[in-house]
Amino acid sequence: MTSEQRYWWRIALELKLRKCSGDAFQDFFSVMMGKVHGTDFVRVRAYGRRGDKGCDGYVQSSGQVFQCYGALNGDSGKVDYLIGKMEDDYQKAVVAIPSLMKEWHMVHNIVDGLPIEAVEKLDVIKKSDPARHFGFIGIEGFEQRIFGLMESDIEDLLGVVATAKDAQNVQATEIRELVAHIASSSDTVDFDSANIKPVPPNKLVFNKLPNHWRNFIAGGWPNAGVVKSYLDRHPDPLMGERVAQIFRVRYQYLKAQNLNPGAIMSSLFEMVTGTGSVLPERMVAAQALLSFLFESCDIFEDEPAKVAS
Template identity: 25%
Template sequence: MYARLKFLELMAELNETTFEAFFHRLMCARYPEFLDVRTHGNLGDQGSDGLMLHESKLYASYAPQTVSATEIRQKIRSDLAKALEKRADQFNTFVFVHNDRRGMHPEIATELSDQQRAHPDLQFQQMGSRKLWHECMQLDVALAEDVLGCQIPIQPVVHGIGMEDLAPLLKHLRDQRRAADPLMPLAEVDPRKLDFNGIQEEAREDLLRGMRQSHLVEAFYAGTLRAVEHDEVAQGFRVYYEQVRRDFPDPEDVLWQLEMYVLGNGSVPPRTQRAAWVVLAHFFERCDIFDAPPPGWSGPLGIPA
């Protein structure tokens, strides 16, 4: 958003040579094969403000302080005539670059259409502020800052749908897990639920490890004051699980999305990450996330549920 606002400011301020310099910076940052043609003595620019070698495109830019359709039509004709005279074998597409933020003037569109009919062997395109912005959006931050001439204040996007509600629980688990017995027997969980949902290898180990201490989650929510909160959090897990399972068929990817639901997508300390898997194990055991095997389902060894 900040870069977009800065770009719009530039489009309002730049004209003539300053606009051409901006166009050159942008295209050189985007395309290694772009040639930023400058005027040189009596040669001028030979009808070109830029050439794209691989695509055989010639760019002619025009950014007056005040828009005059008649002057712009004359400019297009003049640049095209010079380009055909001096660079006929160097391009097959003529691109008119302008700074009109409102779009293309109807008479300019008509002029380009007329030139297309007059020169059927050439292609004619226009490049206004919308297309220039689309090019800007393809740049990485360092290049965008150079093109826009400013620092872009970007912070890592960290989000977690459940973070606000789960922050006290994660703190509780970080504090209590050290005192819990890491070797205590697992609560009775049918391993066929893991099989039924295709959870294997590391993800399976992480869930089983979390199950050893999932009773801490139950203890945290014990009592009438937190019962409603527990139900609300469980409902949040159920709804989010149904959303991500549609987009991520691999159960390991689903668990990864659920982990981000708890923690956000930023880096967290290992203790916090382990606490998150205790939370996931708890809601897995409650069947708020992933499905229980249906009655009569046989696991991979043919043992009936």
């Protein structure tokens, strides 16, 4: 696996988890575990009034019981519900399948981090049942399992991603289509022709973007010039400023929701590519466009000027 594939697949995994909820999340987890463990993993589902006895999946050799929580949009806002679900699901399993269960794991899609109350609840459960092992499986656990698979299996789970060769052959037609797509929403955005501010060199660090998004932006910089060249030659001389303003407004909207930098970047990426599977050609074009916008317009923050002591 190349470094480019790794950050592309990390982005694909993040978007997948943010979008999967409920049964879709449980299904994605089960497919992944089947690829990791083969027939040692048993997919479990509820059968009518019998329910699932607090078990959404089971690894036979280790006695690992898994319970899934796929929050809508990967949101941890329903803290009380999550805590209650952990307690209820554990109690169901420990009563119904005690001889099977040697470990109990809560699998979740809360990409941006669990509430501390969930950590406290798991600690209470651990202390009440010291003979068993307990844990959470979040995006890091998915990444660890998926990235240990063969590339063909990773592609089955997360799709085909761009390569270094794709990035070296970014298509101007893809840039044109992306710009046209973004500009089509310009009528709904307040527009001004203020100059676009230059980006400080350490903007990636200052904004505390996760490493895979830093690599994404940095990897797109060599192609940012293609975007600039296209916009400079555009029949509408204000197209560059128009697109930049659309992203400024979108960024401020996302920031106002107190989203962290990774969540904001995910939303901006999907704003460019749309949802669903994305072809490698569109991936590298989106990367080039977002890198250009990050470098040249007001998305994310400029580092405050340092006051001389």
